[in-house]
Amino acid sequence: MKNVYFVQVGVAFGNSIYVPYAVGTIIASCLTRPEITSEYNFPEIIFKREKLSVVLEKIVDPFMVCFSCNIWNIEFNKALAKKVKEKYPDCLISFGGHSVGNSTEFLEKVEEVDILNFGEGEPVVPELLKALASGEELETVSSIAFRRDGKIVKTPLQPICDLSTFPSPYLMGVFDNMIKENPDIDFSAILETNRGCPYHCAFCDWTHGGNRMRFFPLEKVKAEIKWMAEHRVEFCYGVDSNFGMFDRDLEIVDILVESKRKYGFPKIFRTNYEKNSTDRVFRICNTLNEVGMDRGATISYQSLSPEALKNIGRKNLTLEHFSELIRRYNEAGISTYSELILGFPGETYESFCKGICTLLEQGQHSSLYVYLCEILPNAAMADPDYIREHKIKTMKVYFKNAHSTANSDDEIHEYSNLVRSTDTMNEDDWVASNLFSTCVQCFHSLGILRTFALYLYYEGITDYFTFYKGLSDYLLASDGRLGELWREFKRRYDNSLKGNWHYYDPKFGNITWTYEEGEYLEAVYSWDETMKELRPYIEKFGIPEDIFNALYSYQSNIIKKPFDAAREIELEYNVPLYLENIYEREKEPLKKEKTLLKITPKNVYTDWEDYARETVWYGRRKEANIYHKNEYVIEVKE
Numbered sequence: 001m002k003n004v005y006f007v008q009v010g011v012a013f014g015n016s017i018y019v020p021y022a023v024g025t026i027i028a029s030c031l032t033r034p035e036i037t038s039e040y041n042f043p044e045i046i047f048k049r050e051k052l053s054v055v056l057e058k059i060v061d062p063f064m065v066c067f068s069c070n071i072w073n074i075e076f077n078k079a080l081a082k083k084v085k086e087k088y089p090d091c092l093i094s095f096g097g098h099s100v101g102n103s104t105e106f107l108e109k110v111e112e113v114d115i116l117n118f119g120e121g122e123p124v125v126p127e128l129l130k131a132l133a134s135g136e137e138l139e140t141v142s143s144i145a146f147r148r149d150g151k152i153v154k155t156p157l158q159p160i161c162d163l164s165t166f167p168s169p170y171l172m173g174v175f176d177n178m179i180k181e182n183p184d185i186d187f188s189a190i191l192e193t194n195r196g197c198p199y200h201c202a203f204c205d206w207t208h209g210g211n212r213m214r215f216f217p218l219e220k221v222k223a224e225i226k227w228m229a230e231h232r233v234e235f236c237y238g239v240d241s242n243f244g245m246f247d248r249d250l251e252i253v254d255i256l257v258e259s260k261r262k263y264g265f266p267k268i269f270r271t272n273y274e275k276n277s278t279d280r281v282f283r284i285c286n287t288l289n290e291v292g293m294d295r296g297a298t299i300s301y302q303s304l305s306p307e308a309l310k311n312i313g314r315k316n317l318t319l320e321h322f323s324e325l326i327r328r329y330n331e332a333g334i335s336t337y338s339e340l341i342l343g344f345p346g347e348t349y350e351s352f353c354k355g356i357c358t359l360l361e362q363g364q365h366s367s368l369y370v371y372l373c374e375i376l377p378n379a380a381m382a383d384p385d386y387i388r389e390h391k392i393k394t395m396k397v398y399f400k401n402a403h404s405t406a407n408s409d410d411e412i413h414e415y416s417n418l419v420r421s422t423d424t425m426n427e428d429d430w431v432a433s434n435l436f437s438t439c440v441q442c443f444h445s446l447g448i449l450r451t452f453a454l455y456l457y458y459e460g461i462t463d464y465f466t467f468y469k470g471l472s473d474y475l476l477a478s479d480g481r482l483g484e485l486w487r488e489f490k491r492r493y494d495n496s497l498k499g500n501w502h503y504y505d506p507k508f509g510n511i512t513w514t515y516e517e518g519e520y521l522e523a524v525y526s527w528d529e530t531m532k533e534l535r536p537y538i539e540k541f542g543i544p545e546d547i548f549n550a551l552y553s554y555q556s557n558i559i560k561k562p563f564d565a566a567r568e569i570e571l572e573y574n575v576p577l578y579l580e581n582i583y584e585r586e587k588e589p590l591k592k593e594k595t596l597l598k599i600t601p602k603n604v605y606t607d608w609e610d611y612a613r614e615t616v617w618y619g620r621r622k623e624a625n626i627y628h629k630n631e632y633v634i635e636v637k638e
Contacts (some may be wrong), residue, residue: 002039002063004030004129007046007080009073012405014511014613016235019178020047021190022068022097022121024169029122031174032167036126039133044178049076051411056083062091064132066117066125069097069106071376072399076412081112094128096121098205101378104145104152118143120195122166123158163195163214170227171220179231188235189228189266193221193252197241199275201302202312202386203341205376206241218248222255229263238271244281245274253284257291266293268618273298276317277325282332289334296335296367296621299325304355307346307424311390312381319362326363327585333629335622338364342433343373343419345390349429353436357464360444363585365454366623368445370437373419391423395496402514403617406504420496431493438489439472440464441516446616447626448523448530451555451575452538454582455590461541471537480533482523489515508612517616520625524561525608531556547590550575557597560615560625562605569597576634594637602631 006027008020023045030036040063046055059065065084067077081093095106096117106113115138117124124143131141138146142158169175170189179187196213197206228236236256243249256269269288273281277299288294301316303309309316317325329336338359342352359368375382375394386392399414421427443449444464449471456462475486492500492515503518504511513521523530531552543551550573557569574595581588605611615625 001041002133003061004040004042005046005059005062005065006042006068007065007077008068009049009076010047011072011401012049013401013403014405014509015184016186016188017047018188018190018237019169019175020045020068021169021192023066024174025166026066026121026125027174028167028169028172030126030129031172033126033130035133036129040129044181045174047178049073052080052083055080056087059084059088062088064092064094064129066094066096069095069099071099071374071416072401072414074099075414078110078112079412081110085112092132094125096125099377101205102157103378104154105377107145107147107152114146116145118145119158120161123161160212160214163216166216168220168224168227170224176231186235187231187233188237189233191221191224191228191236191238191269191271192216192240193238193243193249194240194246199241200313200380202380203302203344203373203376205379215246215248218251221252225255225259225266229259229265232265234265234267236266236269238269241272242274243271244278244284247280250280250283250287253287257287257293260291260293268295269293270295275300277321282325282328285329285334286332289332294334294622295618296337297329298339299329299336299364300339301355301359302339302341303344303347303352304340304358305344305347305351308344308351309346311346312344319358322359322364323362323585330363330366330583330585335366336364337367337369337621339369339371340437341371341373342437343422343425343430345392345422346424347422348424349433352425352433353465353469356437356440360440360464361457363583365444365450365583367621368441370434370441372434375417375419391421392419393421394418395420397496397501400502400512402502402517403511406506406510406512418496431490431496434493435472435486435490436469438516438519439468439475441514442519442523443468443471446516446520446620447559447623448520449534449538449555451551451558451579452541452543454579455543455547455551456541458582458587459590461543474537478533480529481526482519482530482533485519485522489519507608509609511613511617513612513616517620521608521612521616524559524625527556527559527561546572546592554579554597557599558627560601560605560611560627562608562611564599564601564604566598566600569599571595571597574636576632577636580629596635596637598633598635599627600631600633601627 006023008023010017027042046058069077084091092114093112094115094117095113100106100116102118104116107116127141128144131138139155142155145152145154194213194215285294285297299322302314326336380386394417396415396417399416421430444453453464453467456467457464475483502512503515508521550571553569553571554575572592574591574593576595576597578590
C-alpha cells in the first residue's frame, strides 16, 4: 500500500479554519474506487500552516504528495515540496488548483513538481493514481502535464463532468477524524451547490469547470447541511458564484434555516450573491435575516466608471434599481453592503472617488468595502497583452488576510500581485484614492461621523466628497491619536511595496484589521479624545449651535461601546426620526421638537477583544457596531 498525502494549507482566523474542502472532494472520489483503495492509503490531510519541519514529520514514506494551490499557500507548497523531495527523492509531487489553472508554468519553473492537474480534480486524480498503479502511460490520463525526456507533455483536457457522480467528502467521512483530533479548532465548512459562472469578468479566475452551470443533487446538499449541523459547524460559506440565480436556491435556504431551527447549526451562512440582485436574492436574504443567519445582503458594483467597466467586461445595476433595492432592504430591516475594487484600468482618482460618493448619494450608508485589484494567475487581466495595453504596473507584496491570526508562523511568506498604477491612474492618485476610500469606510460606513455627513449633505451645506476629502486632509495635519494613525497609513500606502497592509493592536485580539477598522477601533477606544480631536473640523461647517449639540449627542450615543449601559438621551431636535427617514429614502425636514432616545443594549461587551470581534469582524456587514431600532425607543415630547 502506497501513501498518498494531500496538502491544502488554509488561513487561520483566530482559532477558526476552513475544512480542506478542495482536496476532500478528491479523496472522496478516490475512496469510491476499489482499484484505488486496494493500492493506496490516504493519511490525514495536511491543513495547518506549521513549521516545515513539523509538517515534514507528518509525511511518512510518501509515494505521492498532492498540493492544492491558491494565492494563500503557493509559496508554502513550493517550500514543502522541496523539503519532501530532499527527504524522499522518489516521491512524486503533484500540483493542482486555481493557481495552476491550465498553465504549465510550475513544471517550467519548479523542479520539484512532477505532475500538474488541470481543472476539476475529482475525475483526474483517481485516473492518475490508477495509471501509476497499473504502469499505464500517463498520456492516457486527461487534464495533466508532466516531463518526459526534458520536454513537457500536456494531455487533452477532461470533458465537463456531471456533478451528480461526485461523492461528498462530508458524507464519506473524510473530515470526521480531523475534527475529532483537533477539538481546539472551530472548523468552518464549505457548501457547494453548483459550479460555473455565466459572467466573464477580467479580474476573476473562475475557471473551475468552465462557465457552464452544473448542479449538485439537492439530496446531497441537504445531507451535507445535516452533517454540518451534527458536527456543530457554526459558519458555513457558500462558494457558488451566483447564489440566488436559480429557484432551487430558495429551497436550499429553507433547508439551512430548518437546520438552524432544529439543531442550532449552522449559525451563519454567507455566500456570493447573484450579481444583478434579483427579487429572489431579496427573498433569500429576508429568510436568512429572520433567523439571524445572514451577514448582510451584497449589492456590489466593483466600479462605477463606464470605461473601467468596459475594460473588465462588467455591467452594473442601474442606479435607480440600486437605490430602490437599498430602500427595500432598509424597510425590511436587512443590512446591505456594497463592494468596490480599486485599480481597474480606465479608473481615475476622480471617477473612483465620485463612484464612492454616488453610492452614498443613492443610500448606501450601512457598509462599504473597497478591495485592491489583484492580478490572479489565470484571470484575463493577467494576460501580458492586456497588461501592456493598459500599462498596468504591479507590486508583489506580502499576502495577509484581514482577521487572520496576527502572530502566525511567517517562516514562509505568501505574496499578492496588486495593481499599483495604470494608464489612467498614477501612483500618487492610487495613494489618494486609498486614503479617501479608507476615510469613507471608517467615518461613514462604520459610522463615526455619519450623522454629521448626512445632515450636511441633505441640508445642502456640502457634498460627501468635500466632507471626506477635507476630513482626510485635516487628519493628516492633526496632532491627535487619529491623525497619528492617519499619517502612518499614508506612509504605508506611499511605501506600499513593503506590503504592511493591516493594523494590529493586541488589545483587540490576536488578529489583524484593515486600516479603516483599526482607525475605528482606536477611535472608539478613546472616544472622548476622538470627538475632541474631530470637533474643530465639524465646527467649521457653521452648523447652528443647538442643532450641532443635538447631532453631536446623538452621534456619540448611537455608536456601541464596551460596558454600555441602558440610558436616555434628551435631544432638542428629532435627529433619530430625521435620519431614519433618510435611510428609508423619505427625507423629512429636521424639526425642533424635544425627542427622548431610550437605548437598551441587547449585548453588553465586557472586554475590547469580544467587542472588536463581534461588532467589527463578525458584525461589520450588519452594522453590529451601531444601535438599531430593536435596541432603542424614540419618544417625541409635546
